[in-house]
Amino acid sequence: MPIEHFFDYSCCADRHEGPPLSYGAPAPEGWKPRYARRRDSELTADQCVIKDREFYVHGLIEIPVLDGDEPFSWGVWVSLSEANFARMHDLWEDPAREQEPPNFGWLTTELPLYPQSTLLLKTHVHTRAVGRRPLIELEPTDHPLAVEQGEGITGERVREFADRLLGG
Template sequence: MSLLDLDARWRRLHDESRSCPCCGRQFSGLIDLGYDHPDDWPHGHRDDRPDVQVGGDRLTADLCRLDGRYFIRCTLPIPIRGSDERFSFGPWAETSEALFRAYLGTYDDPPGTFEGGPALLANDLPGFGEIGAALRLEPRDAATRPELFAEDGPLRDAQTQGLSFDALLDLYAEAGHDIRPHLQQD
């Protein structure tokens, strides 16, 4: 049992069988926030298309090339204080061409070596902003996107100290997903 299990809002967020009394909405736990493309991508959303190519620019679900710049879609985990769960952003990281190509090499058979490296945050994150923040991109297993860890600032503080549940709810609201009213009462 986690400390947050004592918070009725937390229990409601994790109760798949519960319907919100005002609208019938149901939740099944934390909601991660992903991004379709880096903020600088000028060619619109990818939507359901496997990739978008405009001239030399290309966007897939995990990779992006834009005007000679290179991006990898990652996860940026943030622990939630009082629980053993993590919320994740799904932002894009701008990398060097060498790091991008090393990551691309992991798709080969046999896979290449990818050790991660420095990157810059390519999305403005609600609650943090920080586009262009210095990050460390770290590999995970071959089937999972790499993880990002902030070098300093409020984002690093959140990754090392965690977010309170109220701060997470505020972050959702800032991202346009205010679920607080749906968790208030049965």
């Protein structure tokens, strides 16, 4: 699934200079357009079900930008168990959802800028306030994405993402 650039910033509606701070995938890796015609499959901006057997939620891997004011975000999809997905779905508009414990999930978005595959990295999905995408926390490993989430990146790395993804 290709990575797309998003220009929405979580802090405000102001226009920002510099490279975008968010990119994301429109669907989980396993989604195929023909599934949209099936009754047992659905893709929205926030959730996805494939053949009533695979369940996904759209969230953000946030990475601190060490010399910036806002984090960098990868918009990614994470698979959840059916039970955890159902609970998250049921509480989607409930303000009390922030009290839920994190759910285990598998990353199902390939981020092509990393030398190792990002597919199936272990994650924890943290529900946030209604209207905010879940926060995706990677389990600490030596994978470059997990290292970046734990240690942060520089503005130069953000510009590198923009150059590679936008062809700048």
